[in-house]
Amino acid sequence: MASAVGVDDYALSRVPSGARYSWWSVAVQRFGQISALSQFLLGATLGFGMGFWQAFLALTLGAVILEVVAVFVGVIGVREGLSTSMLARWTGFGRAGSAVIGLAIGISLIGWFGIQSAVSAQGLASLVGVLPEWGWSLVFGLLVTAIVLWGFGSMAWTAYITVPAFLILVGWSIISELSRHDVGALVASAPPGPQLTLLQGTTLVAGGFIVGAIVTPDMTRFNRSVADVVKQTLVGVTLGEYVIGMAGVLLAHAVGTSEITTIVTSSVGWVGILVIVAGTIKINDWNLYSSGLGLVNFVGTVLGRKVHRGAATAVIGLLGSVLAAAGILDAFVDFLTVLGVVFPPIAGIMVAEYFVVRRWRGELEQARRRGAVPESAPDWVPATLLIWLAAALVGRFVEVGLGSINSLVLAFVLYVVAGKLGWVRGVGSHRTAEAVPAGSAV
Template sequence: MAGSQVGTDDYALARVPASARYSWWSVATQRFGQISALSQFLLGATLGFGMSFWSAFWALTLGAVILELVAILIGVIGAKEGLQTSVIARWTGFGQAGSSLIGLAIGISLIGWFGIQSAVSAAGLQSLIGVLPTWGWSLLFGLAVTLVVLRGFHSMAWVAYVTVPAFLILVGWSIISELSDHSLGSLVSAAPPGPQLSLLEGTTLVAGGFIVGAVITPDMTRYNRTVGDVVKQTVLGITLGEYVIGLIGVLLAHAIGSANVITIVTSSVGWVGTLVIILGTLKINDWNLYSSGLGVVNFIGSVFGRHVNRAAVTLVVGVLGSVLAAGGILDKFTDFLIVLGVAFPPIAGIMVAEYFVVKRWRPELDQTREHGTLPATAPTWVPATIVIWIGAALIGKYVAWGLPSINSLVVGFAAYVVAGKLGLIRGVGTSKTMDSEKTEITAVPATS
């Protein structure tokens, strides 16, 4: 199916050329839209239910710093190479086969969250408008997001320009309505209404809540023009998202003595609260679907040697996710998706270690970058990387000390560096890069 018939391929398996890059502000708006989502609202309420205001503030601060460091380091790789996460992985330690596993993990994980978020918005639409049952709204909302993502990054940028300000205005309205009867000073000094969370537990919640989004940062930063743009957008987007939405959630939890912000917001301000839920879900859900589609495209390309159109894949997975959400099936997969999430942090550690320290395949990327092409070949397997990946993920899952996601990321980074110094990072087999990927792309200049 031709890309022109369905949507844009959006350089799914190729470098994004300089002429198709966007201003840092355009990308930052989308990053902020990801962080300032409904899930961040709920995270803040969870912190506020178990922590004092200032304890929650420091948990958000530490968590944001961790996420920013991860997002900046791996985001710089995306900006310099102009490649999406799972394609970069071919030359940053994982090889062709390893990158296909990453693409599959991203595809399954994010289409699952896409469906779950669609179901959340559907419940809000059903309570606001009625008319259709929840499953009907799940289908409509999921398909509406799918249509946006079919047109690629450009379309998603314009959605962000509309939804992010609208979300912030509606959040402000709902918060003023709810907190008007409370003294801000008393809320800030109030003891947490629920079972107490430690600073370590709070920081774990913050860092773990967006670590998958941080790891797949190259999907977004490949559209940045400079390394400086990556730093600016990351610091602005993540910092504002964590503080503005997170701390509002903390104050709400103190005001109402509950972590159930959704119920309070919708009941206190009615349709405005429901719109908050819908807008707060839309901006993260389009990126869930977008990155899921990119992961599946790379999986098919790596395993079957076929370059399928990104928009066509997006249409299929978007419809699938919408149908699963309508059937209520995805609720049963939440635990599985959380477990799958422990596999992501070591990916970032390994990719950063290879690209900036070990540099086993870095020269091949450097040599082809200026021509806008990809290296002619990639290693098929890198056995040492697979062992490190699995080992680091298990540490993240089962070691109780510290921050699980950061433990696995640091172990992945350190183990790969040590293995590189010992000469253990070696490819087994060679896979050719498809001609469609190696060909330089002529781009239509970005408009913003």
Template sequence: MASSVGVDDYALTRVPESARYSWWSVAVQRFGQVSALSQFLLGATVGFGMAFWQAFLAFTLGSVILELIMILVGVMGMREGLSTSMIARWTGFGRGGSALIGLAIGISLIGWFGIQSAVSAQGLVQLIGVLPEWAWALVFGLIVTAIVMRGFHSMAWTAYLTVPAFLILVGWSIISELTRHDVGALVASAPPGPQLTLLQGTTLVAGGFIVGAVITPDMTRFNRSAADVAKQTLVGVTLGEYVIGMAGVLLAHAVKSSEITTIVTSSVGWIGILVVVAGTIKINDWNLYSAGLGVVNFVGTVSGKRLNRAVVTGVLGLAGSVLAAAGILDAFTDFLTVLGVAFPPIAGIMVAEYFVVKRWRGDLETARAAGTVPRDAPSWVPATIVVWLAAALIGRFVEWGLPSINSLVVAFVLYVVAGKLGLVRGVGMSRTADTEPAAAL
């Protein structure tokens, strides 16, 4: 029955070479993820508080940070063909730690899925009316859920449709507004709002997509080579950050507002609402997709039961849509923001283990040659939990520098030191549920 509602998409196994995609197919999705409505809003926020060239420098620094993280973590996902929460079992976290990662991903991303469904519902009420906001939240959420249940292939086609539509609509919005202004004057103008420092602007850019960077293996496991990972990252992130982000900067200077709805509707009226809807679909499907993978890994780890990804996705999508319709998700925003400090150290630890310490790298390579996952995984790695907690606390409470990057770098350094001192040891051993080669789904 599970296969009739969607595909499992190799949730707990390696993605075989036969199921990989061209770098362009994945790059369109990465670009759609980075160039979504949230990136437009980020550009408007940065532009409201920074001059144009200062904002350009902030986007440059933030993009370099994000791209470095995405390429390193993405290459891991490509080589192993495993999702973020699965590969974590053999990159420092063990079975128990990977379950915690899966749960954190699931809670965080289903929350953002609901919040963005509610944002689209507000736009649909203005654009179409007919239904109340809560009903549009349900409709929008369930449509995205249906797309994600069909898996990566369905999401790729969604990207082919929504990304060009979003770019055309944004282009129309930009041209319509900027033709009424002297662009040279806007570039030279002072920020219209309270001024942001370069450090604050860079923090907004890097921190705004850090969770997306950490869960990069969920996407790059469908890539064919490390070169493909690098190409799609450089193309997708660079275009997404600069084209959409800097457009938001200019429009914030033109309209003198950081409110994205105000910006797009003042430029092109109801077409602006389509910008909101098209821009939300492409990031929201990945919110739900990664949430489903995380929960499947969590349940499989805790209970030993292998749930179908599509079924889990359907349940999570329905839950997120109902929460959006109920209007209670605003109360979770602060919680989700705090939860976000737990993500950067995950990338730091995984990169340190996979590329430097290599305590379990041999297990992964041996199993990869057989097309399986390692037969066993450590139950817990106590040193990792300590490093994770310490780095997250530093990211939360140390105000110097870039919080998300501070926590990531601290996690990397502490884990390498622990590894060199022989402190990275697994406690207990757990049998991996599925060690058979993945079959085409």
């Protein structure tokens, strides 16, 4: 359903088969998420603290973790055609639990949206001038908001432009800088900064995109088949990690810094600003998009009001842009990092419920045949909340292994055990206002 503020993009309903896209259209966007400025920065961070082959191993281990998570939750998304926060109602969390997830997604991703807008603004202000940083923050944030207002279709076209542009510019940056160095010597050289362990490096890789992997259903609900989900995940994550990540590793060794602006400007001068802009738009539009979906679900659940996704996007896009311009978002980085520990258990619980326990799987399948969502959802699932809390605490405070993976696996195991013992039960029930077949137009 379209309005003056964009398209609703099936925010609270299933995406019908007629509105699905080819795997390539979705894969370009997935690749755009991974092959972004943040991935370039991740590679530079690894290269600053690790040797080439050790960084390669860290990227490999992290990519495998992300691919497994993204494939499993992505399969749920393509089968059900529902967003992450909507799916949560029938994958272990209940109606109120899904509202909490929607709020957590909204806060986390709008925070990162603002932070990345501010990062781009710093580069624009230093390389182009004309406007101060706060002015560029507003311009950049509002530009991305305008793209996201018109939903998946608009974001797909943006990906067709920004992803090739980013790859070309990164390629130029690599060739320009590495042509002045002996590549063999760089591969064999010691890291220029304080050393990172393999565990630390893998944690950076897996943790850097774990939230993006968990909200994969927001994207894969537009896919047409399970095979498409697998293909786009393998292509997008693998190429994104290796092509962009390893490029960052080499450039960090060549330039001797992990500062991404220094790297791109020392390699290609003012063209580096195009690298920064193209590399940030494609991940920032998905930050805003998933944030909007989470907010729509939260408002619909808690306040009982159906909010148009475009309107929600406009509000939070403006808010994120203003916060970035005000320069106060840096204070939220630690908070957002802590908030990130609540996300891995969500994936563990959703996968355990959908594929193993299957307490509400039958309701989803019956509704899917009607092209609708189930007519009702439990209000709360107390066992899930306890498992979620316990797994999040383990991820936050247990320092053995990878915190994000520890919490995800623990949540999966505890939920399966609770399901087998009959402890997974809903408390209360609420009729679903969206339990009607999805229309054929947005």
